Amino acid sequence: MIQFIQDNSALDSLQAVIPELGELIGNWDEISDFRKGELIGTTVGKYGLDLFLFAGATKGIKAFHEIRTANAILTLDTMKFLEKRKVLQEISSQWKSKTALELKKIQSGELLPNKELYKKYRSQKLSEHQVRKILHEAESRTLPRPKGIPKDWEVSISKNVKGMRYSYNEHYSIRVQPANPASSNPAQRVDYVIHMIPEGALDKYGNIVSRKSMESHIPFIEYDFQKLIQSVPYDK
Amino acid sequence: MINKKSHFFYNSIIHDVIKEISDINFQKRIWIRGEGPECSSFGEVVNNFFDYYEALDNIHLNYKEYNLTKQQYLKLDALYKKFDEYFDISPENEDEVIQDPRWHEIVAFAKDVYADLSKNPKLDMQD
Numbered sequence: 001m002i003q004f005i006q007d008n009s010a011l012d013s014l015q016a017v018i019p020e021l022g023e024l025i026g027n028w029d030e031i032s033d034f035r036k037g038e039l040i041g042t043t044v045g046k047y048g049l050d051l052f053l054f055a056g057a058t059k060g061i062k063a064f065h066e067i068r069t070a071n072a073i074l075t076l077d078t079m080k081f082l083e084k085r086k087v088l089q090e091i092s093s094q095w096k097s098k099t100a101l102e103l104k105k106i107q108s109g110e111l112l113p114n115k116e117l118y119k120k121y122r123s124q125k126l127s128e129h130q131v132r133k134i135l136h137e138a139e140s141r142t143l144p145r146p147k148g149i150p151k152d153w154e155v156s157i158s159k160n161v162k163g164m165r166y167s168y169n170e171h172y173s174i175r176v177q178p179a180n181p182a183s184s185n186p187a188q189r190v191d192y193v194i195h196m197i198p199e200g201a202l203d204k205y206g207n208i209v210s211r212k213s214m215e216s217h218i219p220f221i222e223y224d225f226q227k228l229i230q231s232v233p234y235d236k
Numbered sequence: 237m238i239n240k241k242s243h244f245f246y247n248s249i250i251h252d253v254i255k256e257i258s259d260i261n262f263q264k265r266i267w268i269r270g271e272g273p274e275c276s277s278f279g280e281v282v283n284n285f286f287d288y289y290e291a292l293d294n295i296h297l298n299y300k301e302y303n304l305t306k307q308q309y310l311k312l313d314a315l316y317k318k319f320d321e322y323f324d325i326s327p328e329n330e331d332e333v334i335q336d337p338r339w340h341e342i343v344a345f346a347k348d349v350y351a352d353l354s355k356n357p358k359l360d361m362q363d
Contacts, residue, residue: 184269198244212276217275
């Protein structure tokens, strides 16, 4: 079941409305096994075991059966399952409908995309799936997650809502920016990545350079996270 | 003795981002004309300033750890608020930002903040 929770992107949309799930998935590598158990127990207790069925996929059903086998008290009869599924669908749709309304306003020009989007979601801990969904529906292009970025790095929307930021902490972060064809700077006219460390930025070879240098704007296709962290590890 | 937090604060916020906000000639040369050798934009300044400032460890309580006086902290926070307000109404186009009198007010305020805070005895900083 733990593997299922870690891997299942269908649970992403439930994080915003189920705080225990948000803490569990968002802080997976930091929290103790005891706390994980506590959070899984609370989530199942409050929202029902069929949460895992709702999240879909064979793995979810497998997780459901594993828990049910382990604890007969948690067994659900068919009627209850159907009722609970409705509740869970309702919970899940809350986040989606709330988001859709904001995005519709943005698309119609009623709200300014950059500012409103950022302010709306800055205080929410979002999964990468949610960040991408918000950006796509606001018609912003996103780039694939650079290979090798650990799962526990936080993902957020850039303040100018033109890119995504992956951060280990405030000192180590990676900003992935789509090209701006109108930029007067050639390095910004292609998709690029800025890899920040406390001493400044890294160029594509792992040398420390100024954030404002051309070299700190690494073309996305040349960016190699794993190579750079070998030069400057982020957890030292 | 300079701690890591303070080093990051002066290196990344004061001598990098606030310096850039305070320099309209740099903005014209790099953001608009793209003359190099540097590379930056209004969007990059926005992202970096707010990411860094908002990640500071309770600076309203711990400003002394950053070697700031209360007055300096209040000035810095005022810049943050002014910039945040401006961001809400800022034009999409950098040319318009550069010509916007409201942006010029932020630039002048940032110049004052930079002149004050960069005097703090801190780092062997490269420009």
